[in-house]
Amino acid sequence: MKRLLKYMLVVSCLGVEAVYANMVISPTQMYLGDKARQRSATVVMEATDLTEPKSFEMFAYKWSQNAQGEDVLEPEQDLLINPKNFVLQPKTQQIIRVGFSRPLTKEEMAQERIWRIIFKEIAPVVEEDTLQFLFTISVPLFVGKQDAINVTATPRYQNNRLFLEIENHAASHVQISSISILDQKKQAIATSSEMKYLLNQQKHSFDMGQIKLSDLKNYILKLETDKSEQAIELKMKG
Incomplete structure (x- = not known):
């Protein structure tokens, strides 16, 4: 029986910008601070050497770590992502805005809160017996006060x-x-x-x-x- 084999490549962005399969993501960390009453941050995905379009769906997760230091992700519905779905064409770029419907108060910004913004590649329609590698890319969003290293x-x-x-x-x-x-x-x-x-x-x-x-x-x-x-x-x- 013929099968369509799909592999999901899960990657977390590190550094100033990240390059994955002819795509560049920048920045690899998003921050929202209280200096300018920000309510959104942006991340850019650029197609550098793509030969075919890639489709993505965006998700937000609250991010914490358990007692063993393992990452724990919980779906977040209140965080706004625009666009939620997009098609990245060759030699183009897509700007994604992530944030809240209103500026956050000083009380809300007094302590850091953290999310993971997930780019999940949508599988294209292909012939059977085709091996596919689909990307899931994770970018952190840090909201609130940033303490000095300790x-x-x-x-x-x-x-x-x-x-x-x-x-x-x-x-x-x-x-x-x-x-x-x-x-x-x-x-x-x-x-x-x-x-x-x-x-x-x-x-x-x-x-x-x-x-x-x-x-x-x-x-x-x-x-x-x-x-x-x-x-x-x-x-x-x-």
Whole structure:
């Protein structure tokens, strides 16, 4: 029996802009702050080298993390998305606006709230026995006050591997994009390129590999985050 095989590629946008299958999405993070009484943010999807149109449907989800640090998404009906459906033609771009029907109050902006905006590709009509790859692209929307970075790092060993538990003590998110352990000569002796969002009061263990540290005060932790263009450095606690 003939079958139509479909594969869904789920991707989360990281960095300033993201390129997926001849498409560019910018920005990869949306923010709504209280400075200009904003009520909407925009994201742009551009077709760079597409040869055929792609259709998308938009969805919004409230985003949280459970006690294990796993992402939890709940459908959100109150967030406005325009357009909800669109067709991206080759060599064109589509602007999508996401927001609320009115400006938010200072009280509503006092603490960060977070959503995930999902671009879900709609399957085109194709011949049977065709293998399809369909994209689901996720862009975060951060609404409200953004606190300064406030994290701690706690080392632990498991099966001769060093894990660093990074805990976010701020009332807003932080995105960790890379971690380096520096010796007294500021040379990196261990690195991790795992990218991870830590929502408020969340933590995550990063695998730094098979490395043995001596006195912790001899080492510095260097973090690349979305909170600053410059890396931050901090001491580890043990």
